[in-house]
Amino acid sequence: MSVLVLADHDLAKLSDATARAVSAAGQLGGAVHVLVAGSGIADVAAEAAAIAGIAKVLVADSETLADAPVEALTALIETLIGDYTHVLGIAGAVGRDVLPRLAARRGIQPVTDITTILAPDRFVRPVYAGNAFETVQSAQDTQILSVRASSFAPAGEGGAAEIVSVSVPETAGLARFVAAHRTESDAPDLQTASIVVSGGVALGSRENFRMIEELAALLGAAVGATRAAVDAGYAPNDWQVGQTGKVVAPDLYIGIGISGALQHQAGMLGAKKIVAINTDAEAPLMKLADFAYLGDLFEAVPALIAALKG
Amino acid sequence: MKILVAVKRVIDHNVRLRVRPDGSGVETAGVRMSMNPFCKNAMEEAARLKQAGTADEVVAVSIGPAKANDVLLTALAMGADRAILIETDAEVETLGVARLLKAVVEEEKPDLILMGKQAVDGDNNHTGQMLAGLLDWPQATFASAVAIEDGSVRVMREVDYGQSEHLLPLPAVVTADLRLNTPRNTALPAVMAARKKPLAVRPVAEFGVDIAPRLVVEKVEPPPPRPEGTALGSLDELVLTVRTLASGEALS
Numbered sequence: 030m031s032v033l034v035l036a037d038h039d040l041a042k043l044s045d046a047t048a049r050a051v052s053a054a055g056q057l058g059g060a061v062h063v064l065v066a067g068s069g070i071a072d073v074a075a076e077a078a079a080i081a082g083i084a085k086v087l088v089a090d091s092e093t094l095a096d097a098p099v100e101a102l103t104a105l106i107e108t109l110i111g112d113y114t115h116v117l118g119i120a121g122a123v124g125r126d127v128l129p130r131l132a133a134r135r136g137i138q139p140v141t142d143i144t145t146i147l148a149p150d151r152f153v154r155p156v157y158a159g160n161a162f163e164t165v166q167s168a169q170d171t172q173i174l175s176v177r178a179s180s181f182a183p184a185g186e187g188g189a190a191e192i193v194s195v196s197v198p199e200t201a202g203l204a205r206f207v208a209a210h211r212t213e214s215d216a217p218d219l220q221t222a223s224i225v226v227s228g229g230v231a232l233g234s235r236e237n238f239r240m241i242e243e244l245a246a247l248l249g250a251a252v253g254a255t256r257a258a259v260d261a262g263y264a265p266n267d268w269q270v271g272q273t274g275k276v277v278a279p280d281l282y283i284g285i286g287i288s289g290a291l292q293h294q295a296g297m298l299g300a301k302k303i304v305a306i307n308t309d310a311e312a313p314l315m316k317l318a319d320f321a322y323l324g325d326l327f328e329a330v331p332a333l334i335a336a337l338k339g
Numbered sequence: 340m341k342i343l344v345a346v347k348r349v350i351d352h353n354v355r356l357r358v359r360p361d362g363s364g365v366e367t368a369g370v371r372m373s374m375n376p377f378c379k380n381a382m383e384e385a386a387r388l389k390q391a392g393t394a395d396e397v398v399a400v401s402i403g404p405a406k407a408n409d410v411l412l413t414a415l416a417m418g419a420d421r422a423i424l425i426e427t428d429a430e431v432e433t434l435g436v437a438r439l440l441k442a443v444v445e446e447e448k449p450d451l452i453l454m455g456k457q458a459v460d461g462d463n464n465h466t467g468q469m470l471a472g473l474l475d476w477p478q479a480t481f482a483s484a485v486a487i488e489d490g491s492v493r494v495m496r497e498v499d500y501g502q503s504e505h506l507l508p509l510p511a512v513v514t515a516d517l518r519l520n521t522p523r524n525t526a527l528p529a530v531m532a533a534r535k536k537p538l539a540v541r542p543v544a545e546f547g548v549d550i551a552p553r554l555v556v557e558k559v560e561p562p563p564p565r566p567e568g569t570a571l572g573s574l575d576e577l578v579l580t581v582r583t584l585a586s587g588e589a590l591s
């Protein structure tokens with residue numbers, strides 16, 4: 030048994046999710062190798078090598094890989110996959126893009142968004158926006174898997190894995206990367222943050238939404254939003270939590286002016302404690318919450334900010 | 340330009356889901372079904388490209404039971420010119436769906452394939468990527484904007500850090516996110532007209548494709564229930580609770 034983990038990074042830094050994928054890979058048994066693909070990524074590779082439990086870090090360093098092009102990444106993993114029983118990625122934008130493409134080319138049915146690993150061939154994953162969980166068994170020789178980072182604790186540090194470089198196939202792919210439009214924010218990574226403060230459409234404007242950001246900053250929290258808030262332009266798309274946004278499982282989730290539609294719950298049901306602030310006691314998030322405050326967010330949020338500043 | 344749109348019939352996203360007590364799956368008997376929301380965005384985009392004169396033919400395809408002709412009628416009412424139902428009562432996994440769609444692509448030779456980014460039953464988010472991989476075509480997933488520019492498609496994608504912009508030579512596969520557009524409601528005249536458009540029903544066996552399942556679904560369970568909550572009676576209580584929880588201490 031041997032597992033190839035696809036590292037997640039932004040060329041400068043390894044994401045917190047990678048150590049979580051490594052701990053998931055550790056549950057499969059066998060040697061764990063981590064693939065770091067990108068351009069100018071020696072530091073990222075060194076960071077990966079320090080994660081506990083890894084035997085080897087494979088580095089694919091090439092300009093053609095700078096912007097995570099799906100065709101080139103797929104071709105790269107195809108050259109390596111023969112050595113592994115499992116390829117495991119993170120259920121984020123890159124993993125979701127690459128793994129199914131790779132799987133189809135190998136004639137493999139992938140199993141994605143895994144929340145629990147029961148055995149090297151048995152997995153639990155949510156379906157129907159998290160309203161049900163299915164246990165699947167896969168008898169395939171090679172497993173192509175993705176895990177939800179928020180469902181696995183990070184592997185420790187102190188590893189000293191061997192770093193080896195691998196050659197990158199010539200095929201750059203047909204598609205051309207034009208530009209990255211990054212959301213600038215100092216807030217911690219949403220998917221692995223221990224506290225998330227989220228705002229809904231009740232905030233009413235982009236300006237008002239900054240209250241949510243201020244409260245989050247005071248708590249050292251990541252910022253989340255509902256689809257309705259993103260659609261209204263109050264928050265960028267990468268803050269969306271839910272079935273079609275990011276999935277979070279923080280210790281504390283504070284949902285402000287959010288009704289708690291099932292599609293939103295799909296992204297935050299794994300939170301350990303939920304606090305809801307809403308003027309409607311019947312809102313689903315108020316019913317779900319461990320602590321429900323019935324009242325106007327325009328009073329409650331300033332009060333929280335003032336108290337935390339004071 | 341010819342566009343192929345893949346649409347799936349799923350339990351309507353407004354339905355309160357019920358998991359069968361014996362763990363064998365979710366209850367589908369007597370439950371309202373409709374076109375997967377993301378497929379609606381894909382179909383809407385195709386209809387707009389047709390209306391703009393950019394596309395000259397839009398073909399909708401679905402794989403599913405005979406009843407799935409209802410979502411194809413919706414696609415036709417939204418603006419597809421004709422539809423193909425690949426009929427099967429079996430649950431086809433995403434690999435099988437991608438293989439069947441590849442066979443359709445080989446017959447139809449579209450320039451652009453529009454699909455949903457995920458079907459809200461299995462929430463897999465696989466099929467577009469798998470089809471592109473099988474065809475060796477470029478792919479752009481999670482699209483929030485699509486524009487055709489001579490021989491290429493420019494796509495804005497929703498990714499973890501914000502958005503990324505790509506230019507794909509055609510033919511290509513694009514999967515739709517919800518912010519791509521607002522799907523139209525179909526008015527009665529369009530629904531009536533749809534009934535006159537061609538809808539070919541073809542048995543799955545005709546395609547001679549290996550769609551045997553690779554996974555065994557052992558059981559399906561509801562999520563674990565959450566404990567009863569506490570109402571916070573005052574702003575002071577709210578502040579105290581947030582402070583305490585945020586500092587990582589347990590609240591008694």
Ligand SMILES: Cc1cc2nc3c(=O)[nH]c(=O)nc-3n(C[C@H](O)[C@H](O)[C@H](O)COP(=O)(O)OP(=O)(O)OC[C@H]3O[C@@H](n4cnc5c(N)ncnc54)[C@H](O)[C@@H]3O)c2cc1C
Nearest residue numbers: 229230231255256257271272273274286288290292308326
């Ligand atoms: C296929 C599909 C996928 C989806 N995916 C997602 C997803 O990933 N994430 C997501 O979030 N949604 C998703 N949605 C949308 C979802 O169904 C809801 O429409 C959305 O979550 C609602 O956002 P909201 O809570 O901000 O708005 P609303 O539902 O309008 O709720 C606003 C809440 O604010 C409260 N409120 C109003 N004024 C105040 C005040 N002054 N103080 C306090 N409270 C106040 C109201 O009582 C209400 O409960 C999806 C929908 C579909 C169909």
Ligand SMILES: Nc1ncnc2c1ncn2[C@@H]1O[C@H](COP(=O)(O)O)[C@@H](O)[C@H]1O
Nearest residue numbers: 345346402454455457458463464465466
């Ligand atoms: N049975 C099907 N028939 C037609 N299209 C499908 C089918 N299954 C999946 N698709 C397409 O693939 C997309 C993604 O589905 P999935 O990979 O199952 O999440 C859907 O939005 C459809 O466009």
